[in-house]
Amino acid sequence: MPVTLQDVALRAGVSKSAVSRTFTPGASVSAKTRAKVEAAATELGYSPNVLASSLTTGRTKLIGLISNNFANPFFLEIFDRFTRALQAAELRPLLVNLSDEGDAERSLNMLRQYNVDGVIVASSSLPPEFANMFQKAGLPVVHAFGWSSPTRRADLVSIDNTEAGRLAARTLIDRGYARAGFLGGPRTAATTGDRLQGFTEGLAQAGITPVVRYAGAYSYGSGRAAMAEALTDAAGVEAWFCGDDVIAVGAMDAVRQAGKSIPGDVGLLGLNDMAMAGWDHVSLTTIRQPTEDIVTTAVGLIRDRIADPDRAPQRRLLPCTLVERATLRAAPTRP
Amino acid sequence: MPVTLQDVALRAGVSKSAVSRTFTPGASVSAKTRAKVEAAATELGYSPNVLASSLTTGRTKLIGLISNNFANPFFLEIFDRFTRALQAAELRPLLVNLSDEGDAERSLNMLRQYNVDGVIVASSSLPPEFANMFQKAGLPVVHAFGWSSPTRRADLVSIDNTEAGRLAARTLIDRGYARAGFLGGPRTAATTGDRLQGFTEGLAQAGITPVVRYAGAYSYGSGRAAMAEALTDAAGVEAWFCGDDVIAVGAMDAVRQAGKSIPGDVGLLGLNDMAMAGWDHVSLTTIRQPTEDIVTTAVGLIRDRIADPDRAPQRRLLPCTLVERATLRAAPTRP
């Protein structure tokens, strides 16, 4: 039923090649033929079959968009931006949910079956093996929002997590907090370690050693549970740097549940600046990731790498900034 | 570089056909050949190229997953479920973000270029033209989470929105609210009308006529703005049935901002039961959509329709239930 190249060729009275070339940018066609072909094409409502052409060109314009963070509202914003950015670049996101997929092999396989041109891994908590596999299979990979190991050979774009940790430390010190805590994301997340390191380094300058706790996942429930425990466990902490906004929101509820006030009794600092952090009843003071920049950079990187698979791996670390809201006390005014 | 059918055939000492048939369920192959082929295949790490086979079979196992609700956290849960359900059915979601895509034609075109087997529209606020176009193009379409017009020829799965409206009405009446309001989603959303109708009908039985307001979008900001206005505009309303949880959360903040208490001064009833509705500080009383059921039903419908494109359009209306939390006052105990 669908209109094929052949149909258009017949209609326009030219060869298949002529039609094909009309739709191939940079190919050699005379203005006359092109006109004939285009007329026939619009008349028939023809549009070339990407999949068929991928057979010979090896390009599908399909990008695997991989994540396992489907419980974190921040990632809805990320998906929003990625889908738009990819669409704008004439690429198509094949969304892969790795939440309950223990088997890396299977996912890799499926992406290869579809001949994806590249893979964007949007997650900080995916096990390293995934990245490795994709690369071994010769698939261009870019990591966004996570990762850190300089040994990896994949492209990377994210904030400088160590620097974010330092910024968090400076912020808490500025506000006069003397007893600080780190409520990280999952231990296995690549970013968690870097943030902790920066945080610890930064605090060290004020002679402070942070209490360290971890949430089991990037989710409200995990943040809440971890904080509930920490409140009895590490009661003296005045302010917590949380590994992520959604964890911070969970923590916030645990604190209030325990009858303590924010930021009076306990201060909270998040990371991401998801939309919800700005909602009235949340008003989370947080470190903002430049989401839009990260996404457009990631899309740019994947295009570049597809064009030149052998180029050296790129690392783009973008700066993050503090967003002042209501979960940390104000800096004491200096006389 | 990738392993092809040919390679496996050579290795196994059989013809291409034999290999192809080994991987085609229901084809005629002897146990012996199958064994040989499978051995060779695993040895070489072969997996068939879906795209190549789609050329002859006409099936890509690609499903367009279309939405424009990227500001509503509820949809992250929906995407989570859809991706899992599709993956489990050996289908792949090609995610299409229609948020800023005014041009239906363009999206349709791209979906056709990729030969998607079908389309799932997950949104209640997409203009009707989309559905029409897909269908005219002969693409199997199923609508999930929205729509209602019985004149459409697409498959539909959602809650019974009129019934949901009635349930909301009954609930408010039970709690003794005499002055009720309806804070709907966008006027253009197909579901909004149905819910209002059911709500109005239900209230009529108690002789109540609802005040009606609309939010401009399914988002926190719209809900908040609409409620802020309504609070001065329609100050007498004791309880509002909101078109959606995220709108309700926005409304909640507007109410608190105005110095009123919930549910003391103003009652709120949401719809969806997104995860966040259950968070401590939200505790939204809401009407629950059976999300999981809707999703699995939608995936089932799309498979069936792909198998038999000519069958009569299906409508599956699933029941919804009230989830009691903290934004409506309790029903007065009857002696």
Next chain:
DNA sequence: GCCCATTTTGCAACCCGTTGCAACAAGATG
């Protein structure tokens, strides 16, 4: 061991495009 009905198998054409190559046309140059 022979004959017939069933399976199994391979050949070759086909799905829808792309592309190297050679043939060809048109325009420039002398």
Next chain:
DNA sequence: CATCTTGTTGCAACGGGTTGCAAAATGGGC
């Protein structure tokens, strides 16, 4: 007008599979 460029065009092979068809192999019954 002949010759050389340069630009256009069609042919045919190819990419990685599927499938109708006929030939070959297998199995069963006697």
